[in-house]
Amino acid sequence: MHKSEFAQIRKFILKLGKMLHKYGSPSFRLEAYLSEIATYFGLHASFISTPTSLTIVLWSDRHEDEYNHSVRIQPGELDMNSLSLTDELAYQLLSGEIELEEASQRLDEIDSTPSPYNKSITGVAFGLSTSAFAMLMGAGWPEIACSGLLGLMVYFWTLWAQKSKRVNLMLEPVASFSVGFLACAICYYFSSGFNVWLIILSSLIILVPGLSLTMGLAELSSRNLVSGTARVMDAIMQLFKLYFGAFLGISLGYHIFGQQELQAADTLPLWVNWLGVLMLSTGLVAIFRTRLKHVPWAVASTFIAYGASTLSSAYLENGLGAFMGAFALGVFSNLFSRIANAPSTIVAMHGLIVLVPGSKTYIGLNSFISGQDFIKADHIGQETFLILMSLVAGLIFANVVMPTKKAL
Structure with a gap:
């Protein structure tokens, strides 16, 4: 040569x-x-x-x-x-x-190609995604609306972080602090009995590193030990920064506005969960900058992952429903790779979002530090670990049954 x-x-x-x-x-x-x-x-x-x-x-x-x-x-x-x-x-x-x-x-x-979605569309996507997650967590309509509004504020911080190195370094704690403080203020001035911690978690869900944690474990399972360890530790540190900012914000909010008693939200119909999946998948299209021709595949992947996980959970205990969700998602994304001649990652990441236990890790961290459970969750640490392992195992099994066409 x-x-x-x-x-x-x-x-x-x-x-x-x-x-x-x-x-x-x-x-x-x-x-x-x-x-x-x-x-x-x-x-x-x-x-x-x-x-x-x-x-x-x-x-x-x-x-x-x-x-x-x-x-x-x-x-x-x-x-x-x-x-x-x-x-x-x-x-x-x-x-x-x-x-x-x-x-x-x-x-x-x-x-140098810009995102196919402008800033306004991306901002709406943040609001849709945070509201959708609140739906999936069983929040009431007022809490869902509040989560969407605070999600827009989180998007404002991410835009500022793109232009300022100082803001970028403290994005997680400053965004979670703002969300925590404003959630207390909204609860004080507009309603009493909001589940403040649930609103905070839903508003910050885009920044919660559940996907990074899952990717890190997948790298560890493939014997990429250095990269996997680094990614897992980075995800844990991001989680700590998010929780500290929220804890500081809510502590200041309680001091100024007083602590409100948490009340359980009214139970919403089952169809609201599926509406939440649709809203979440639509919002992720802009956040992940998915090409228009891949949007139907991406939206379908979230429904397949959520549907397989939810339906199988009725028969499998201890969070093992996530295994079936990840397996179905892996087969579907590899099938997409073969049909569309594109990386399976394009649709797999959308579906993984509804499966990753980043929110459960956050809930467990709050229970450990404050002693409060803002949603009913028994054995949260064990369930989080099992879901993480189930996701990795499900994707591995899917690659055996339906091998991917591309390495990406």
Whole structure:
């Protein structure tokens, strides 16, 4: 291989790896995908990906050319639009439809592509998602509306964090503090007996790192020990920061407005849960920046995951219904990958949101520190652990029954 050709290939692989990391690809999927690309170009490769770093080693058959690159990068955020476009570009390159130089230029264009949904739509998506989660948690209509409004305020903080490094560093505690304090104020001025902690949890659900925790355990199960450990610890620290901010905000709110007695909300009809799933899946489309052509698949994945988990829970105890939900979701997302020729991650992440036990971890943390249970939940720690293990096992079994077409 000529040195100029080797240099062009390594530049493309390096750029591709950084972009896929930026779009929130799990380490084991990112490394497998880059290995496939390197093999196509006739190179030997070794990749090490963690949430904050990427190491790439490339060499030719007889080691005439070697290249090592290690870079420290920020943890990526889920961007299904850019992930899909990048995968399509790589497929066109591997199928010979475009040349390497053109592919490298188009990678730069994809990297600068804005979200297909503007800020107003994304803000509405935050409000929809937080209200939907309150529905799924059994809140009353006033609490559902309050969660949606406070969810819009959380979106305001995320926008500010994108423009300010200082706000970005303290996003979780300052957002949860604001939500906690305002929830107490709303309870004092407009109604008494709101379940304040439930409103806080619903309003912050987009920031609760349940998905990161599940991804970290999936990486650990695939023997990506460094990346998995780092991601799990990062998720735990985010959870601690969220809880501390909320605890501080609600403590100040109780001091100023007085502590209100929690009252159980009126039981809503069963169809409200399915409405919540629809609202949540719709909101996640904009939050995850899903392409329009993948929206029906993404919405369907949330219904399949929630439906399989809910129906099987009547027959399986101790949170094992999550195993069936994850299994059904895994089979569906891998089937999507085969039919649509796109990464299964695009629809899998939507469905996982309704299954991950991030909220239960938050509830357990509150019970441990304050001694209060703001919803009825027995053995919350055991159930959270079982759900996490069930999710990972369900996805592994699904990959055996219906293997994915793509590494991503």
